[in-house]
Amino acid sequence: QSALTQPASVSGSPGQSITISCTGTSSDVGGYNYVSWYQQHPGKAPKLMIYDVSNRPSGVSNRFSGSKSGNTASLTISGLQAEDEADYYCSSYTSSSTLEGVFGGGTKLTVL
């Protein structure tokens, strides 16, 4: 399965909002509402931030929000904070021939 497409990097100043896109196909992102987002700080395990396109697990700040249009999902972080600086990955599953998971290539968020 091919990886989902994310921008390699995005940046923003504290207090600003940024959006990270995640583009797939009708076999994954566009075909299902099973999109999730993960935050990973250096040397740490990833953390689930969004699932079902736009749902936040308990404990995740409401500054994080998700959406989807067609084959593209998006993660928006509002009120940027220094601790948001991390790598972000989108994920979906595809059932083209069998069930498989697929991740985006990852986006490095820099808080200026």
Add this chain to the structure above:
Amino acid sequence: QVQLVESGGGVVQPGGSLRLSCAASGFTFSSYGMHWVRQAPGKGLEWVAFIRYDGSNKYYADSVKGRFTISRDNSKNTLYLQMNSLRAEDTAVYYCAKDLFTTTFYFDYWGQGTLVTVSS
């Protein structure tokens, strides 16, 4: 609290085998699907394999199909990954991850990872 602890990583020669384990605690292991996800040094995440809560269904990434086998022992709360015919490109940190429900492919808890290095 949920804990996932991987073990079994190390250095292995190309063509060799290794078995990873993931000890789970803090939740009803037998009720949830489980995954292996890997991350090559400096690279992104790659989903590797999934097993249903009862072991009845298993799915694999094309890159490992036919070489890796995922299994679980619900009586021991342990997940396994048997890796055969290892290649240099299998070098990565391997994470076990719990599925949010049964088969959602949402990974809500992760272990700390175990490093597998394939090198001669």
